[in-house]
Amino acid sequence: MDITKEQVLQALGHVEEPDLKKDLVTLNMIQDINISGNKLSFSVVLTTPACPLKDLIENACRNAIGHFISKDIEVTVNMTSQVTTQKNTGVPGVKNIIAVASGKGGVGKSTVSVNLALALAKSGAKVGLIDADIYGPSIPIMFGLEGERPKATQENGKTRIEPIEKYGIKLLSIGFFTDPNQPVPWRGPMVSTAVKQLFNDADWGELDYLLIDLPPGTGDIHITVTQSFPVTGAVIVTTPQNVALADAKKGIGMFMMEAINVPILGIVENMSYFTPAELPQNKYYIFGQGGGSKLAEVLDVPFLGEIPLIKGISDSGDAGKPIVLEDNGPMSEAFAAMASSVAQQVSIYNARVAGNSNLVNN
Numbered sequence: 001m002d003i004t005k006e007q008v009l010q011a012l013g014h015v016e017e018p019d020l021k022k023d024l025v026t027l028n029m030i031q032d033i034n035i036s037g038n039k040l041s042f043s044v045v046l047t048t049p050a051c052p053l054k055d056l057i058e059n060a061c062r063n064a065i066g067h068f069i070s071k072d073i074e075v076t077v078n079m080t081s082q083v084t085t086q087k088n089t090g091v092p093g094v095k096n097i098i099a100v101a102s103g104k105g106g107v108g109k110s111t112v113s114v115n116l117a118l119a120l121a122k123s124g125a126k127v128g129l130i131d132a133d134i135y136g137p138s139i140p141i142m143f144g145l146e147g148e149r150p151k152a153t154q155e156n157g158k159t160r161i162e163p164i165e166k167y168g169i170k171l172l173s174i175g176f177f178t179d180p181n182q183p184v185p186w187r188g189p190m191v192s193t194a195v196k197q198l199f200n201d202a203d204w205g206e207l208d209y210l211l212i213d214l215p216p217g218t219g220d221i222h223i224t225v226t227q228s229f230p231v232t233g234a235v236i237v238t239t240p241q242n243v244a245l246a247d248a249k250k251g252i253g254m255f256m257m258e259a260i261n262v263p264i265l266g267i268v269e270n271m272s273y274f275t276p277a278e279l280p281q282n283k284y285y286i287f288g289q290g291g292g293s294k295l296a297e298v299l300d301v302p303f304l305g306e307i308p309l310i311k312g313i314s315d316s317g318d319a320g321k322p323i324v325l326e327d328n329g330p331m332s333e334a335f336a337a338m339a340s341s342v343a344q345q346v347s348i349y350n351a352r353v354a355g356n357s358n359l360v361n362n
């Protein structure tokens, strides 16, 4: 049976990308079509390797070929990805900047930042992480990098900092440049300069996502970062208690202010329920259930998922090996799902900005 490229494109033109609400051909996501006898292969270029709809899209492509051309074709679908970007982030090579924030301290913002970064990297994305939490930079401890100093070189009179690479991601923390035993009271302009240097003076290379762990609350650093760099969006971390939810609402309000205007990628609810290690299917909603998702509904922003309260998270954070690195546990599953949701929201946002014309940015 002779099949043509046109027939293939026509068949795949019936497959809609569920989030972007256009067909794969219009979105320029079908590439490298090869036909040899009754053998057909093509690539589907997704907008993120963490795409939660990967399997669904692949099946829909196979069904479309079977339905619109013939069931006798041997189909090979190569699922690849190229992360989209719509903003010049101001940091060469960096496609998307994602801010991780919380209204209140201690809700697990750093834990979420670290495990989100690692889960995105595990999916195949190129990821960097900046720890800008001047009040308690915890990332050096969580990665077992206390006392490390990133290499710095001078190039044409300018300092170039080399981010530290660990567990497949690139890292810089304000904590690498301070002495943990000598808490320095940071002053506004000093903080702004230091944080900007973490973006501007570092060799980040090519990154799909650069995450920034912001200090809790709303303050100088939030304004510096959002006004100096076009942040793709913010992830807001909360816990289920009313006090935390009220502060999360304030945090979201800040990003939505006209002068700041950073899209909210969504709300993550941390410590949602307690799960005993020996009974992982049991969920005890000790701080109340559904607060984070209700807040998301009221504010009309996406809800990115619930992360359980598990003793292992603290232990692994203290031991310098984040929990996501342990395969197949309930935590790595929760973080993988959350990372997919975040990546999905970035893709949707980029598509919206691009007017859905051509998503694959070369």
Ligand SMILES: Nc1ncnc2c1ncn2[C@@H]1O[C@H](COP(=O)(O)OP(=O)(O)OP(=O)(O)O)[C@@H](O)[C@H]1O
Pocket (backbone or CB within 6 Å): 102, 104, 105, 106, 107, 108, 109, 110, 111, 112, 133, 136, 138, 215, 216, 270, 271, 307, 308, 309, 310, 311, 312, 313, 314, 315, 317
């Ligand atoms: N889901 C969880 N289960 C158990 N412990 C957790 C969980 N999330 C965070 N923790 C623990 O709670 C403490 C605070 O977490 P973390 O440092 O991530 O919060 P934070 O919001 O970044 O804090 P800060 O306001 O100081 O920046 C840490 O000891 C951490 O290990």
